[in-house]
Amino acid sequence: MTSRKIVIVDDEETIRKTFSLILSPKYRVALAKDAAEALARFKGAGIDLMIVDYRLPDMNGVDLVAALRKNGYRGDVILISAHSDMIEPDILSRLSISHFFAKPLDLNALSRSIDYLLSLRDQAEKRI
Numbered sequence: 001m002t003s004r005k006i007v008i009v010d011d012e013e014t015i016r017k018t019f020s021l022i023l024s025p026k027y028r029v030a031l032a033k034d035a036a037e038a039l040a041r042f043k044g045a046g047i048d049l050m051i052v053d054y055r056l057p058d059m060n061g062v063d064l065v066a067a068l069r070k071n072g073y074r075g076d077v078i079l080i081s082a083h084s085d086m087i088e089p090d091i092l093s094r095l096s097i098s099h100f101f102a103k104p105l106d107l108n109a110l111s112r113s114i115d116y117l118l119s120l121r122d123q124a125e126k127r128i
Helices: 013-023 035-042 061-070 089-094 107-127
Strands: 005-009 028-032 049-053 076-081 099-102
Touching: 005 013, 005 035, 013 028, 013 107, 028 035, 035 061, 049 061, 049 107, 061 076, 076 107, 099 107
Parallel strands: 005 028, 005 049, 049 076, 076 099
Antiparallel strands: none
């Protein structure tokens, strides 16, 4: 298992548990049911990647990512949503959201994207 930490932010418990089962053999996984919990977990935690649902009960995922970026989070973000028509590509770029996946999710593609993003991070850190 790597020391890389991933936070999953989704209000659906089954999605959080599924991600945890898939990712926990390779990564440290933390779960958050809403934006408030994610913001609390972010403080003081070294997070390498966040998977954020667009529709959260207390704010949308784009606003959550904007708040995280404002507070200094520079890690990767994958945004997921069942409402892909609500996502504006320029916002993804402006907030440096690495990837976007529409629900229902292709878990194999998502897993490959996570591995890819974190391997890029590993390579960048080795060069420093």
